[in-house]
Ligand SMILES: [Zn+2]
């Protein structure tokens with residue numbers, strides 16, 4: 209027999225992608241369910257757009273270039289169309305809004321989405337090439353209340369997941385009135401320092417100077433400190449909008465930080481942009497002991513430093529003074545995109561949105577051992593023996609399901625011994641035993657696992673039997 213050569217590399221998911229196995233998927237499902245519940249409460253309705261869109265949708269003329277150039281998965285179909293895997297959620301939703309004439313609906317149109325997005329990232333911590341996002345879009349509303357609602361719902365989701373330690377970094381990018389002036393100032397500033405810029409930033413200087421503020425190279429971060437700030441150049445309307453957003457955030461007690469150099473990776477944003485950072489709680493430090501140099505020293509001579517003074521309980525400051533805190537793990541982001549529709553429609557349509565990165569949320573939840581899911585254990589286990597017992601157990605399981613009672617079983621197991629072992633491991637209250645004889649008689653044995661008492665009853669009375677037990681709080 210010829211030997212089959214097994215390709216080991218086939219047993220790996222493509223770089224930057226991964227399987228989400230059951231234990232982790234549980235967390236995904238919980239987060240998505242929670243997020244949907246909160247978004248729905250605030251009036252957002254679900255939308256599902258295709259994973260594929262026309263490439264051109266993401267490549268309108270203008271500044272929106274970085275993602276397109278480097279990060280999109282684009283290809284040509286057999287029919288000759290140029291398509292791309294969606295790299296983000298907002299543009300497809302704006303496309304859908306226009307395609308389906310949602311501007312005729314009462315405004316704003318509030319939508320939420322959940323799903324996979326694709327970018328050719330270099331896989332680093334928390335970054336995948338296929339990543340999950342839960343996002344919100346509020347289209348057709350210029351007022352700052354919309355910005356506040358998006359941020360409120362996103363932060364509420366975090367709070368309800370037990371991730372209450374976050375800070376919203378926020379900035380304004382101005383609009384078509386005032387941004388060009390700022391852009392020019394920024395150019396003036398950086399042109400004088402061109403020799404100190406990294407290679408990419410030298411390029412950005414020609415294409416999109418705002419992106420210089422986004423650079424992670426150390427020398428560029430240094431230069432950024434003295435760079436002009438958008439707020440200094442914002443026009444009256446942008447200033448007013450920005451101020452109103454804070455007023456809402458203050459009112460809602462959402463901790464935020466004015467990050468005057470926050471620009472965000474996508475270039476269609478106008479006015480409000482924000483990123484949400486998770487601040488891992490600092491572990492409580494043990495009082496430090498002085499190093500023991502001479503082991504012969506008496507124990508009492510080992511000095512103990514006094515524990516660090518714990519500040520008295522005060523409400524957290526609304527504005528974090530420095531960006532030096534251990535932040536850097538953005539778990540969500542978004543912004544206003546009043547100009548986005550410009551390339552797709554003659555009408556200007558205002559909008560604001562944001563998304564939470566589910567991969568990161570799950571990572572944080574697992575690492576910080578936050579128990580978000582209450583494990584429920586079944587209280588009844590159905591043991592089946594023999595082919596007829598197995599067949600009939602499928603019928604009974606379905607009856608239990610319809611009665612909304614949870615019953616565990618191990619239909620793939622045949623021996624009594626194995627099934628009893630599982631029953632014991634699950635610590636159920638009642639075992640049901642359905643053997644060949646019972647299957648023929650139409651009966652079943654109910655065994656109280658604590659007392660060991662058991663009785664045989666008619667299968668037709670089984671559901672009522674447990675309903676009665678439940679009513680008497682016996683299970
Ligand atoms: Zn740079």
Ligand SMILES: [Zn+2]
Nearest residue numbers: 383386443446
């Ligand atoms: Zn402006």
